[in-house]
Amino acid sequence: MAQYSLDKDKIRFLLLEGVHQSALDTLKAQGYTNIEYLKTSLSGAELAEKVKDAHFIGLRSRTQITKDVLAHAEKLCAIGCFCIGTNQVDLGEAESLGVPVFNAPFSNTRSVAELVIGETIMLLRNIPAKAAAAKVGGWDKSANGSFEARGKTLGIIGYGHIGTQLGVLAETLGMNVIFYDIESKLPLGNARQVSQAELLAQADVVSLHVPETPSTKNMFAAEQINQMKAGAILINASRGTVVDIDALAGALESKHLAGAAIDVFPVEPKGNDEAFVSPLQAFDNVILTPHIGGSTVEAQANIGVEVANKLAKYSDNGSTLSAVNFPEVSLPQHDGRSRLLHIHRNQPGVINSINQIFAETGVNIAAQYLQTTQQIGYVVMDVDAAYADDVLEKLKAVKGTVKARVLH
Ligand SMILES: NC(=O)c1ccc[n+]([C@@H]2O[C@H](COP(=O)([O-])OP(=O)(O)OC[C@H]3O[C@@H](n4cnc5c(N)ncnc54)[C@H](O)[C@@H]3O)[C@@H](O)[C@H]2O)c1
Numbered sequence: 025m026a027q028y029s030l031d032k033d034k035i036r037f038l039l040l041e042g043v044h045q046s047a048l049d050t051l052k053a054q055g056y057t058n059i060e061y062l063k064t065s066l067s068g069a070e071l072a073e074k075v076k077d078a079h080f081i082g083l084r085s086r087t088q089i090t091k092d093v094l095a096h097a098e099k100l101c102a103i104g105c106f107c108i109g110t111n112q113v114d115l116g117e118a119e120s121l122g123v124p125v126f127n128a129p130f131s132n133t134r135s136v137a138e139l140v141i142g143e144t145i146m147l148l149r150n151i152p153a154k155a156a157a158a159k160v161g162g163w164d165k166s167a168n169g170s171f172e173a174r175g176k177t178l179g180i181i182g183y184g185h186i187g188t189q190l191g192v193l194a195e196t197l198g199m200n201v202i203f204y205d206i207e208s209k210l211p212l213g214n215a216r217q218v219s220q221a222e223l224l225a226q227a228d229v230v231s232l233h234v235p236e237t238p239s240t241k242n243m244f245a246a247e248q249i250n251q252m253k254a255g256a257i258l259i260n261a262s263r264g265t266v267v268d269i270d271a272l273a274g275a276l277e278s279k280h281l282a283g284a285a286i287d288v289f290p291v292e293p294k295g296n297d298e299a300f301v302s303p304l305q306a307f308d309n310v311i312l313t314p315h316i317g318g319s320t321v322e323a324q325a326n327i328g329v330e331v332a333n334k335l336a337k338y339s340d341n342g343s344t345l346s347a348v349n350f351p352e353v354s355l356p357q358h359d360g361r362s363r364l365l366h367i368h369r370n371q372p373g374v375i376n377s378i379n380q381i382f383a384e385t386g387v388n389i390a391a392q393y394l395q396t397t398q399q400i401g402y403v404v405m406d407v408d409a410a411y412a413d414d415v416l417e418k419l420k421a422v423k424g425t426v427k428a429r430v431l432h
């Protein structure tokens with residue numbers, strides 16, 4: 025499947041899930057006006073129909089870009105996840121179709137860390153249950169089961185961008201911080217890396233900050249919850265597939281755990297109109313939030329600018345810096361030249377065939393960039409504008425070509 029470059033007003037953006045206005049402003053400021061903006065996510069036939077004409081798709085965590093959806097997206101150049109998680113996109117399939125996927129790896133991390141700190145204090149003081157009682161006429165004025173955060177141990181599972189910031193904030197409250205990660209990590213402050221078993225045995229509060237991967241699916245089931253200290257608290261603002269909700273409900277029912285704060289769920293409503301149902305709704309000592317760990321005005325505004333810029337940059341000059349599934353190239357401007365972009369299967373002979381085209385046509389390559397992953401190769405060549413369209417035709421015929429386009 026090959027593509028030509030288009031005038032900017034013909035390049036179609038489909039933005040879903042109410043991404044921040046800053047995304048629209050950023051795209052428009054760069055000349056991209058052909059934008060369909062929807063507040064909700066889409067699925068099934070509706071999504072398949074909408075993606076047909078889209079050159080760029082922007083989404084958050086709800087929209088599932090599966091292999092089947094990608095098969096309908098014949099014009100698709102790139103996908104922007106206006107969030108951190110990219111598990112909602114079939115990254116391998118997108119890569120093999122020559123579609124880079126971008127995200128915003130940092131912009132909402134502080135928001136999540138702050139929310140977890142707030143929840144830690146509220147749960148250690150047993151506030152959710154006391155507040156629920158007060159709303160229906162109760163008056164639970166007692167210190168029983170209410171604790172300071174100072175001196176308690178916070179166990180962080182997944183010590184990445186969010187986990188590290190959470191650890192630093194928790195230490196300012198006087199908490200002891202321990203963490204478990206599959207990688208060896210530099211501990212910030214006085215934090216200590218421990219095994220998962222040690223963490224579960226020592227932590228008064230356990231907070232999960234791992235990505236959704238095969239290794240984290242159900243990593244917090246009855247076995248792990250039972251290893252937590254009696255009276256401990258569990259917080260999950262990572263992904264809904266990480267915790268077995270029925271096992272958690274069981275531990276709250278038996279009072280093994282004193283409370284929990286859960287922001288993400290195995291099944292989440294598709295929009296604000298759909299009802300949310302969870303066995304955890306039965307417990308007053310649980311804070312349930314609608315996947316809003318990263319939903320602050322600051323975070324969403326920053327994400328809008330960051331991801332929109334990445335999409336516009338890929339469209340304008342081919343740069344793929346920080347793509348999560350694609351060979352990364354950071355490219356200078358191509359003023360005064362045309363730029364040929366060629367995505368191909370990473371198989372023997374492709375580069376040779378490309379070089380052969382230039383040898384035979386005598387067209388000079390002013391600059392050339394090449395990066396590969398195991399699956400695909402991405403080669404970018406700046407050439408004299410007069411020859412670019414002819415060379416593009418020849419590049420499209422190279423065996424192993426996935427996509428090719430030219431930028432004038
Ligand atoms: N609730 C929200 O609104 C919200 C907002 C932002 C991010 N998130 C979720 O939080 C996750 C973490 O975000 P981040 O920015 O800190 O990611 P990150 O990639 O910086 O850190 C994740 C850490 O988890 C570790 N890890 C991976 N698998 C593990 C395992 N099996 N056991 C222990 N550690 C493991 C990694 O080594 C890494 O250090 C994201 O992937 C996203 O799914 C949720």
Ligand SMILES: O=C(O)CC[C@@H](O)C(=O)O
Nearest residue numbers: 084085086107108109318
């Ligand atoms: O905005 C969202 O829908 C997801 C937020 C969060 O889970 C993320 O991955 O950044």
